[in-house]
Amino acid sequence: MSSPACELCALAVEPVFRNDKLSVILVDDAAYPGFARVVWNAHVKEVSDLAAADRLMLNDAVWRVEMALREVMQPDKINVASLGNMTPHLHWHVIPRFSDDAHFPQPVWAGAVRATDAPVLAARRALLGQLGAAIVRRMNQENN
Structure with missing residues (x-):
């Protein structure tokens, strides 16, 4: 189920990856190149609303995006956050951090x-x- 009022139900940007369950987008943030979001496609508010297999798939996707960020961007740290206070649609922020950011x-x-x-x-x-x-x-690999 989607909600027309939810900005993540109808992504405004083209995902770099999408399957039937989730999408990965790169956020257009000039100060944080590489800022990514892993977005569950269905309008779901909490991880606990997902079936066990879907929770594992989502967690695995966040891990794969983190590994891609580490490989390419070589940040000092990765921040992973799921807030959803303003947009109650399940998504994870995966943000490369640098000591000079x-x-x-x-x-x-x-x-x-x-x-x-x-x-x-x-x-x-x-x-x-x-x-x-x-x-x-990384998203298309069977096992990392």
Whole structure:
């Protein structure tokens, strides 16, 4: 079941990966190249609403996206969060973090403490094509 009022039911961006259960999108965030979301396609609010096999599939997808981010972006840390307070549709944020990013070591939703140099951000954005390919490759592998 989908909801027309839910921004994640009708994704505004083309997913880098999609199957019948979930989608992976790269968030257009200039300060955080590589910021990804794993979105459950059906309108579901909580992980506990999923069947056991679906919970495992979702967790596995988050892990695969994290591994692709580590492979391509080589961040200092990965943040994984499922909030859904503003959009009550099950999704996970998978965010590469760097010690020079605007909010490090605080969450990306905190106040900025610095500005990341533009050439650094441009170099990270240049990796997004490779990241998309790595996500697709990892999502299509039988076992990692």
